[in-house]
Amino acid sequence: MQSSDFEKERIASGGLKSSRTEWIAIEPPHFSRNPHSSVRMNHSDSLYPPSFHQSQYDIVLRRQRAHQEGKPKFTGVPSRFLNLTNDFEFAGWGSxxxxxxxxxxxxxxxLEHNSFREQQVLGQFTASALAANDILGGVFYTLPSVVAVAGVYSPISLFVAALTLFLWRPIMEELASAFPISGAPYSYLLNVSTKSVALLGAALLLLDFAATVVVSAAAATSYLAGEILLPFPVYVGVVLVLVLFTFVSLSGLRESARIAAGILAMHIVVITMLIVASAIALGRGGSAQLSSNWSDGNTGMPSAAIARQIFNGVCIGMLGLTGFECAPAYTAKMKQNCYPKVLRNLHLSTLVLNSGVMLLVVALLPIEVVESGENILSLLAQKVAGRWLRIVVVVDAVVVLCAGVLTGIFSACELFAELAYDRVIPRAFLATLPVTGAPYVTVISFIAFSALIYGSTGANLIVLSQMFSMVWLAVMGLFPVSLVLLRFSRPRLPRVSRCSLLLVVGAIIVTLAITGGNVAIGPSIAGWFALYIIVILVLFSFSxxxxxxxxxxxxxxxxxxxxxxxxxxxxxxxxxxxxxxxxxxxxxxxxxxxxxxxxxxxxxxxxxxxxxxxxxxxxxxxxxxxxxxxxxxxxxxxxxxxxxxxxxxxxxxxxxxxxxxxxxxxxxxxxxxxxxxxxxxxxxxxxxxxxxxxxxx
Structure with a gap:
């Protein structure tokens, strides 16, 4: 073939410029075999393209001419199908x-690029409210569980548990600065690892959000049943709560966020009233009850037993931090530079609230009353201010716990949207209502899945709470793992925030230690956890x-x-x-x-x-x-x-x-x-x- 023919073939096949100084060279340059030589010799120093005798490009062209356009690319590999055709395994030729x-x-x-900024509608307080209603609502069902294992040392356990979030905040901030996208940590793993690893994160997140919804709904109904005689069983009340917040979620994103902000404002006012009234009662009555409880809890206990009690309390106290993992799930909806402030607000509020309220409970109520497991905060309100504050606290507890249902649904919608875009689940999950824009297929499917989990455990709130704690720890463990993979697999990715590697290692160690502690307290937790994770992973794998x-x-x-x-x-x-x-x-x-x-x-x-x-x-x-x-x-x-x-x-x-x-x-x-x-x-x-x-x- 002449050089002019080569030029025509090259232009027709690639559409490149026809300059004689630009050509495609498939054959690698020939270098000097002398290892001491620093001169790299090409096979030709000519400005003209090599002939087909010198270039291997003709092999590609010959094969391209040999096939018929649109026909599949067959190979000599034998078929695994003995009786049927395997044509479908071969694709056509590219163009x-x-x-x-x-x-x-x-x-x-x-227009689409501008809409990216328009979707950032959540400010600092509104974004905090969505997760805060879950994390602050945990005080209503966490305190009895912690007291059952830590006794009088419960305030210490809760304070130490809240301190562990100092390890996670810098990690989560760095991840979000690198990937300010929704669906975390599934989205993080998807961008730094394989899709199979990311689906493990998605399974944990889905189970975590479902546990958030079910535990919040069940705790709200149980709290109400502890104060008044309900005309129906507790499980019916849970179903009613799920149905109610299904309709609330279908009202749309902005409306759900505003409702969550209003509920948080009410909760802050009520808790402030309870803390102030308790502080006044403690100042008037003195510390006699605290001294009595402390002496009863310390009687004849060795130091090792006390340390084990505090550690067990830390393990169970992690349940009071649930909701912190929900904030990264809707990072893309937040305004710029808002995410670190949201994490700070959530952390400081739980650091003060959980341990502070627990200290007031131990200081004002007999330890045997606290260990009874009844509605502790309503009993505290009754003692420090009377019946009126008790009613207010009960109403606040029910409303805030129900708002935790809203948080779980909202976070699940973000996760399902990411899974649908990535073709893990059908795109029908992206279908929205014409007026509110709410993803109705996602909301209804997720509520049905949550109800299935509730029913499969026999409507047992204790089992659900224990499993919730285990799932939460697993999800929180995904953040430091994601950051390690980010630094190893995507080291060049720009990000504003960076944290110490010691914090990452510390977070992983704390996760493993507390997970082991929870399994030691209730070995059945691991069984329930493994069962649900395996079922979800199998469904994701099939899809x-x-x-x-x-x-x-x-x-x-x-x-x-x-x-x-x-x-x-x-x-x-x-x-x-x-x-x-x-x-x-x-x-x-x-x-x-x-x-x-x-x-x-x-x-x-x-x-x-x-x-x-x-x-x-x-x-x-x-x-x-x-x-x-x-x-x-x-x-x-x-x-x-x-x-x-x-x-x-x-x-x-x-x-x-x-x-x-x-x-x-x-x-x-x-x-x-x-x-x-x-x-x-x-x-x-x-x-x-x-x-x-x-x-x-």
């Missing part, structure tokens, strides 16, 4: 295309690996040849093939900057192992200059993966959020299915503005 975004696409991209499951069904059908001859069953194979092809045709984009084939190869491997698709498009934004080997390497990779169609799209324009949103609109591909490499510290945009997944260093 090279150029794109200049249309004005309507660009305007749509600008994530639908094509794999169908391939197993197809294989089983292939092993039974007599079914192929039956009139009713001979079309099953074609139906399975059609379903598998339709599931695999959903396209995924890789946003690439370099033409280094090893980098492109690793990114395609990620897609192959983490996404069920046979359609992959390499997308490169450019402003005139295109990497010299981009087209050739795309063709090589297209041939290297017979089960995937690897195409290349060269998009004219700058790589920025609005252009990426415009491209997503043009291709009808959600940005959550566009993957990119980790940006460097000088990158001018935030990761959250792109809405893409980071899959490489």
């Amino acid at each position: 090279i295309s150029h794109l200049k975004l249309a004005p309507e696409d660009i305007s749509r991209g600008e 994530q690996n639908k094509v794999t499951m169908l391939r197993w069904v197809y294989w089983a059908y292939d092993q039974l040849p007599w079914l192929h001859r039956q009139q009713l069953t001979k079309g099953w194979g074609l139906g399975l093939i059609h379903l598998m092809r339709s599931l695999r045709r959903r396209e995924v984009c890789l946003l690439v900057k370099t033409d280094e084939i090893n980098h492109l190869f690793n990114m395609i491997l990620y897609v192959r192992y983490n996404e069920e698709t046979s359609c992959l498009k390499l997308v490169h934004f450019h402003q005139g200059d295109i990497p010299s080997e981009m087209v050739a390497n795309a063709k090589i990779l297209d041939e290297a993966f017979p089960e995937i169609t690897v195409g290349l799209m060269l998009v004219e324009g700058q790589f920025e959020p609005k252009n990426l949103a415009a491209l997503a609109h043009h291709l009808k591909i959600p940005r959550s299915l566009m993957f990119m490499s980790s940006p460097g510290p000088n990158f001018q945009y935030r990761v959250a503005e792109f809405g893409t997944r980071i899959i490489s260093i």
